[in-house]
Amino acid sequence: MLVLLSSPASPFGRKVKIAASVLGLLDDIKVENTNTNDPEDNLRQQNPLGKIPALILQDGSTLYDSRVIIEYLDHLAGGNRIIPEGEARFAALRNQAMADGMMDAGILQVYEKRFRPAEYRYPDWLAYQAQKVERALKTLEATLPPAVRAPEDLDVGSIALACALGYLDLRFNGDWRAACPRLASWMDGVEQAVPILAKTKLPSQPVGEVPDQLR
Incomplete structure (x- = not known):
């Protein structure tokens, strides 16, 4: 399962959640709330910039920022679903x-x-x-x-x-x-x-x- 590190108030995290829902992928993603101000939070190990959202893939690698994550989700869904062609x-x-x-x-x-x-x-x-x-x-x-x-x-x-x-x-x-x-x-x-x-x-x-x- 994919893991999304985010926060309820993050508009960029919300963007990823909405995209995942539209693409039919939201049930394949576990959302974990993270504290960007906590140096011990897992976020800083996953994204050296310490920013949300970050998406942990099944192979343990991580994607960020929201634009990259959404392009990846569109790819998973078959492509050209929310990022059109032409x-x-x-x-x-x-x-x-x-x-x-x-x-x-x-x-x-x-x-x-x-x-x-x-x-x-x-x-x-x-x-x-x-x-x-x-x-x-x-x-x-x-x-x-x-x-x-x-x-x-x-x-x-x-x-x-x-x-x-x-x-x-x-x-x-x-x-x-x-x-x-x-x-x-x-x-x-x-x-x-x-x-x-x-x-x-x-x-x-x-x-x-x-x-x-x-x-």
């Missing part, structure tokens, strides 16, 4: 890149507030990260991703975007929704069409103590 491939990968960047920027904002005392926080750095997210949201609001009516409609790009928007709901109270009503409607439609999103969704935790971690 020109569609590049649109899906571009959307994944945008979503991953949004999640990176969101996590950096959370970490700045969680780990740095208030008097040492750098407002310009927080604004710089927030503006990345704002520009991405504006782009997505203007050019919506394809509608998702069933799990099989998802590709790697729409999976990643759903996780990025879900992370903004989790850590930033869903404040993005007021400025992006069309995108919010798209997200609501994805949540209704894909049951695994509800199963992996956490209540809003603006600056919780559960590690998020990059990729």
